Amino acid sequence: MAQLVPYDDRDGQIWLNGEFVEWRDAKVHVLTHGLHYGSSVFEGERCYAGRIFKSAEHSQRLIDSGRILGFEVPYTVAELDAAKAATVARMGFKDCYVRPLAWRGSEQMGVSASQSRINVAIAVWEWGAYYSDLRLTRAIYDRPAPNTAPVHAKAAGLYMICTVCKHAAEAKGFGDALMLDYRGYLAETTGANLFLVVDGQIHTPTPDCFLNGITRRTVIDLARRRGITVTERHIKPEELRDAQEVFVTGTAAEITAVRQIDELNYQHGPITGQLIDDYHGLTRGHAKAA
Ligand code: PMP
Numbered sequence: 506m507a508q509l510v511p512y513d514d515r516d517g518q519i520w521l522n523g524e525f526v527e528w529r530d531a532k533v534h535v536l537t538h539g540l541h542y543g544s545s546v547f548e549g550e551r552c553y554a555g556r557i558f559k560s561a562e563h564s565q566r567l568i569d570s571g572r573i574l575g576f577e578v579p580y581t582v583a584e585l586d587a588a589k590a591a592t593v594a595r596m597g598f599k600d601c602y603v604r605p606l607a608w609r610g611s612e613q614m615g616v617s618a619s620q621s622r623i624n625v626a627i628a629v630w631e632w633g634a635y636y637s638d639l640r641l642t643r644a645i646y647d648r649p650a651p652n653t654a655p656v657h658a659k660a661a662g663l664y665m666i667c668t669v670c671k672h673a674a675e676a677k678g679f680g681d682a683l684m685l686d687y688r689g690y691l692a693e694t695t696g697a698n699l700f701l702v703v704d705g706q707i708h709t710p711t712p713d714c715f716l717n718g719i720t721r722r723t724v725i726d727l728a729r730r731r732g733i734t735v736t737e738r739h740i741k742p743e744e745l746r747d748a749q750e751v752f753v754t755g756t757a758a759e760i761t762a763v764r765q766i767d768e769l770n771y772q773h774g775p776i777t778g779q780l781i782d783d784y785h786g787l788t789r790g791h792a793k794a795a
Contacts, residue, residue, distance in 0.1 A: 539608030543662030644682035667695035697755035750774035
């Protein structure tokens with residue numbers, strides 16, 4: 506296995522509460538509410554040719570996620586956008602991943618922490634393809650019901666079950682886990698939304714208990730512009746047998762063809778290929794046009 510370079514031991518700078526600090530000095534105390542109680546929200550974004558794709562939408566989602574958890578991110582969308590752009594520029598990257606994070610600090614311990622400071626950090630790094638030759642297996646946990654968790658926030662706490670599911674899938678030799686929802690319908694992977702191509706039409710689960718990804722919405726738009734019918738509905742796992750193509754979408758994953766789901770195999774088909782080309786054009790074209 507290749508030597509891992511820990512994320513806390515790298516060169517560069519990180520934006521922390523309004524100023525740049527040396528990468529290795531961007532630290533929190535062990536008694537931090539976000540660490541103990543999961544009071545933390547984050548974003549994942551990609552910068553293409555020097556421009557962050559849909560930056561304002563991500564900044565708005567960070568603010569919205571904080572509000573769902575009951576706190577106010579202390580920056581506006583414009584301030585977050587400027588800070589992200591400044592961090593990318595400071596690191597000198599053209600193509601990179603952007604990770605804003607907001608969390609409750611160390612002022613209070615215990616479940617209640619309404620007086621704690623809200624901290625914000627932005628780190629960027631070079632990150633290649635998230636998935637390669639993607640093969641999925643049924644997850645060991647389901648997505649929780651919307652009345653049991655803040656399912657529409659991109660909240661760190663929701664990823665606890667994702668990490669457990671992904672580790673279980675990897676232990677079986679798969680790339681990721683395919684999570685069902687609390688009703689037994691198809692939901693998503695641990696970090697990307699799911700699409701099926703059935704007889705030339707696209708079907709995708711209704712995002713009523715998981716993140717309605719920014720990439721998901723972009724891809725639905727691109728498909729409709731190509732004249733492809735897209736239906737958002739509840740989809741049963743048995744329907745995977747009817748699909749000719751399956752793909753997932755996410756900022757990190759972009760559009761990735763799924764090659765296998767347990768005993769089912771899929772081709773990297775023409776509709777997935779077309780959408781990958783269109784998404785590539787949009788993300789890079791967007792960079793050129795702006
Ligand atoms: N679902 C989950 C659980 C995710 O982590 C992500 C990645 N943020 C997505 C879906 C896709 O969201 P987006 O397209 O906005 O990156």
